Amino acid sequence: MSPTAHDGLLRTLAPQVVGLLTRRWGDFDAAEDAVQEALIAAFAQWPEQGVPDNPRGWLIQVASRRMTEQVRGEQARRRREDRVAREDDRRTAPPADAEDPAARDDTLTLLFLCCHPALTRASAVALTLRSVGGLTTGEIARAFLVPETTMGQRISRAKQRITSSGLPFALPEPGERAARLTEVLDVLYLVFNEGYATGAGTELQRVELAREAIRLARELHRLLPEDSEVAGLLALMLLTDARSAARTGPDGELVPLAEQDRGRWDAARIAEGIALVTAALPRGPVGPYQVQAAIAAVHDEAPSAEETDWPQILALYGVLGRLSAGPLVALNRAVALAMVHGPDAGLAALDALAGDPRLAGGHRLAAVRAHLLERAGQCEAAAVQYRTAAARTASLPERHYLALRAARLTGGG
């Protein structure tokens, strides 16, 4: 994912061209393949030969030619070839600056299609990055650390599933639109977290995923400026990403929020995120992404961990728990509770979660308990919990972090 001057342009155009060809030929699978080939050609040619006068028209032309070649190769599709030949005159591309009213809806339609609930989350993520994000299969494979052939199969099976399900290339009906939009937001947030949550060794590639998720969320916000949850998701990503430089230490170890050097936070991203969520919240309806963004904003506005407005964060976790109850929200609420009413209140809240099967065997409960025990001054008990959490996590940077916390309490450092 090496960014070049053409990347932004190509990636904005990619979903528009996939959408246009899908509408024209009625074959999403083939259109998507053809545009992928056209993109690869553009990535190779444009840096040397310069950007064509009409980049969108260029992509449409190259992709259409690929589709024609593909159709010619398939006897069974003879009739479609004839239809295509008749439509030749309509395939003359409009100039680049001509506003295509369908382009906006095409990008949106494509996003809904790629994030369809009929697909597994992993497939939806991969297909979205390729079809809407305009990334190549190789780039996506590298970002997820899987072989390119594996990623190619994942994408191709996702497209087959769309084709066999007979899903139309159309915007969802108004009645199901809100639910489908939530799917889209969840997929984009998944891409962001995949980029943000991983650390050592692979961080360079992974950071690109977070950036790509922000770009797609920005695009979605441009298409649906009135939707508060879209604004909330974009704000949440910006407010979280603003801290990324302060999140790892010199040896690549994780630095918790409370100990981050806040001078290294990205002030411009914070300002943009706060403006977005401030405008979105009163507009309503309030959804989980807006509330999470509001929580992130309270953290980002605080000059230090101690000066954080913890009562407000606690209240916001209460709201979030009512909107989308889950064990992770409850864990975070316990931390806020401890910051407002003392560690014992937080630990009591954790005891109530101990029976939750969704947390059983995982590392999160032990990690939070360790933090609260440490705050309560119970160093030995905290170290035991840090070690338990370290042994259970499947994230190497997190294991290092938890081992360090345990060592700090017992190793005399």
Place this chain on the structure above:
Amino acid sequence: MKYMLLMQFSQAGADFPSITDWTPEEIRAHIGFMRETNAKLAAAGELVDAQGLAMPDTARIVRSGPAGEPLVTEGPFAETKEFLAGWWIVDVESAERAVAIAAGCSAAPGPGGAPLNMPIEVREVMSAPPTEEA
């Protein structure tokens, strides 16, 4: 040729305390060393893959049952004395180079900054069949 370097952690053979009992500085030095090792191997064009494994506490043993159904034995395996902690796959010019890399990895610093001298198993990854001429 490709080699797999297996970091076989042995509690019996280890004459150093568990990593959670090291000082924070010792842990940081260890993490930094591993990162640097991987960066050097990648820069030399020799790194194929490097992965750490979650602790054996989270492991499960699976066997196929009479009808092909999975029979799962849950951890934790507290009695585990030896376990695979992680691996590297390197693509190198010679077996000697693979051994040299393994020795480098084995020297990762532990308590007091002294090399741990962990045992690293070096296994060649099997390749395509030999050519007709060979």
